[in-house]
Amino acid sequence: MNPMQDIKVPVEVDPNEDTEWNDILRSHGIIPEKPPSPTLELENALDEAIKKQHENRLENKELDELDELEDEEDEEFLNFYKNKRMNELKQFQSKLKFGQVFPITKSEYEKEVTNDSENQFVILHMSSESSLQSRLLSSIFTQLAKKFADVKFVDIPARRCVENYPEANTPTILIYRNKNVVRQYITLTELGGNDCNLKDLENVLIKFKIVDEFDKRLIINQEEDFDDRKLKFTKRSIRNDDDDDDDFYD
Secondary structure (H helix, E strand, O other), X not given: OOHHHHOOOOOOOOOOOOOHHHHHHHHOOOOOOOOOOHHHHHHHHHHHHHHHHHHOXXXXXXXXXXXXXXXXXXXXXXXXXXXXXXXHHHHHHHOOOOOOEEEOOHHHHHHHHHHHHOOOOEEEEEEOOOOHHHHHHHHHHHHHXXXXXXXXXXXXXXXXXXXOOOHXXXXXXXXXXXXXXXXXXXXXXXXXXXXXXXXXXXXXXXXXOOOOOOOHHHHHHHHHHHHHXXXXXXXXXXXXXXXXXXXXXX
């Protein structure tokens, strides 16, 4: 018997080396599996992200945009998104049941506001005809109700709602959800005061997720606001030019 057969010679092994010997040792569980390359993981993650982006490339397309892609996309794939968008549109249109500000009485309050907020938002304006801010808010509510016909806007004279309600607290806005007040605004102080506008109230709708921040109706409003500002700027410029002409002839 050869005594040298029982002698074990320690061999240093770098488990991170990519060698055939290390592969044999890994297959027998002698050394751990080599950790994946960070670069490879990053490349795989990037490939997966690109794949998902390609698969979801039609996710945010409207029906008219999908129609324009008929010569570029697979018909079955395109029809899937068309049907999906049509179903979404039908569901959305079914919610467009308001479109105006509803005046209510005290006896209707529980039914029209508290109970009706169980499955939706209800936004109440406690109003006063003698309040400048309240008249301003009434105008804005009318615009909001038309643009966001899926949201219920309600108006009640403050003193008919609460006896001796302070005039100084009008207008008061109450936002109801699940039969509870989730937010109240006493006057328009937090919303721009006398300069409160449609955009300020839209921001409230976004903040409380009453309207999605990516809702295209918001973009339309922004474009209209821009056109209005542009028109006002043009009118001011014309008036200023006229004033300059008057000065010239003085």
